[in-house]
Amino acid sequence: MRPFEWTRLAAALLVLCGTLGVPAWIVLAAGSGSAGAQAPRELRETGLYADPSTQRIASDVLAFRPQYPLWTDGARKRRWIRLPAGSSIDASDPDAWRFPVGTQLWKEFAYERRVETRYMQLGGDGRWVYATYVWSPDGRSASLAPQRGLRGACQSTSGAPHDIPSELDCRACHQGTPSEVLGFSALQLSSARTSREPGDNAAELQLDDFVARGWIRDLPREFRERAPQIAARSERERAVLGYLHGNCASCHNARGPLAELGLDLEFSLARGSSAVRTSVGVESRFQLAELERSERIVPGAPHASVLFRRISSRDPLLQMPALGTHVVDTAAVELVSQWIEQDLAPARLADTHSSHQRQR
Ligand code: HEC
Numbered sequence: 001m002r003p004f005e006w007t008r009l010a011a012a013l014l015v016l017c018g019t020l021g022v023p024a025w026i027v028l029a030a031g032s033g034s035a036g037a038q039a040p041r042e043l044r045e046t047g048l049y050a051d052p053s054t055q056r057i058a059s060d061v062l063a064f065r066p067q068y069p070l071w072t073d074g075a076r077k078r079r080w081i082r083l084p085a086g087s088s089i090d091a092s093d094p095d096a097w098r099f100p101v102g103t104q105l106w107k108e109f110a111y112e113r114r115v116e117t118r119y120m121q122l123g124g125d126g127r128w129v130y131a132t133y134v135w136s137p138d139g140r141s142a143s144l145a146p147q148r149g150l151r152g153a154c155q156s157t158s159g160a161p162h163d164i165p166s167e168l169d170c171r172a173c174h175q176g177t178p179s180e181v182l183g184f185s186a187l188q189l190s191s192a193r194t195s196r197e198p199g200d201n202a203a204e205l206q207l208d209d210f211v212a213r214g215w216i217r218d219l220p221r222e223f224r225e226r227a228p229q230i231a232a233r234s235e236r237e238r239a240v241l242g243y244l245h246g247n248c249a250s251c252h253n254a255r256g257p258l259a260e261l262g263l264d265l266e267f268s269l270a271r272g273s274s275a276v277r278t279s280v281g282v283e284s285r286f287q288l289a290e291l292e293r294s295e296r297i298v299p300g301a302p303h304a305s306v307l308f309r310r311i312s313s314r315d316p317l318l319q320m321p322a323l324g325t326h327v328v329d330t331a332a333v334e335l336v337s338q339w340i341e342q343d344l345a346p347a348r349l350a351d352t353h354s355s356h357q358r359q360r
């Protein structure tokens, strides 16, 4: 199957399966579903908590927050990392950190209550284990979800279903980049932040903190001296490129399985951004019904731009991101709309191209 055909397939399956309608914890209690390879049955066995009964986080587990988070229908998220004692991350390639065997990462999702905690662990064979734990409604324990995921496991704040992703879904997003870790990177941890979601937890550490603790080694000197940042002409453009990096680049980059599409939304600290070059004025394979020739971005015209139309939709055949969301990210839609309308208006475009060239 050609790689760009699979979302259609996934979307068709989603329509067929609909929502499960049975609370996730009942399915789990009934013992259905198979265990992810090597992942423990219960979240508490992963070592996240010093004391599972009070859910106090273990002292060698550190909290972090990426500056460009993934939108998941308004879910609140907390994230943690632990490295094996005495080990560190090789940060010599600022776009592809190499993590030591045994690294553990967690990401908790909550609406009114916690719904799931996702988990990654790097095995001795160099492969990441992907698993997720579904919280019981009373919030006292979280158990391994079936590998095929759970549709409509609970409701998000807006009333839309929240799906527990399948292991294939985890891999579809995470395996598009070499390190597979998406939110713990030089750019994402940088203290030069323009985040739309300000950190609400003082315990969340940033790049400098991790360097000072010896968790990150060989970070290129320029990023130790000056916090890494997206090069852009304006704060708005920086925020747009950050949104595209955090929400789209795991699939849309120049080095993963979807590279042949030629839509590169990744911000590389080594190479800069190709987002404008690969989208503005570029014909899309996805044709909008009312137009003879559809372009990914038409300067000055959000509603004629495939990229804008797809982030504004949650029709399974149209929506972007292709996975993991049922509710439109209205703040992002507004931001991208203004950028296309104002910053990319035809008169200013020549300027954008030359400014991106200069900043490389
Ligand atoms: C729609 C794409 C998508 C899917 C599906 C997805 N993830 Fe992620 N995940 C991300 C992105 C992007 C980040 C980083 C941004 C953030 O945390 O907001 C992330 C962050 C994480 C983190 C924190 C470490 C890191 O990479 O930053 C863990 C742990 C994680 N995901 C595990 C999982 C597991 C396990 C699954 C499947 C059960 C899964 N994810 C499914 C996109 C996805």
Ligand code: HEC
Binding pocket: 003, 004, 005, 006, 007, 008, 172, 173, 244, 247, 248, 249, 250, 251, 252, 258, 261, 263, 283, 284, 285, 286, 296, 306, 307, 310, 311, 317, 320, 321, 322, 323
């Ligand atoms: C889980 C992987 C995944 C994520 C994340 C994702 N996409 Fe896509 N995207 C795809 C696939 C697969 C296709 C090709 C099939 C199709 O058009 O539906 C695609 C196609 C597209 C296209 C049409 C490409 C063309 O030929 O012109 C655009 C535009 C697009 N995506 C934008 C985005 C944006 C913007 C985001 C982030 C907000 C995003 N995508 C996130 C998987 C993804």
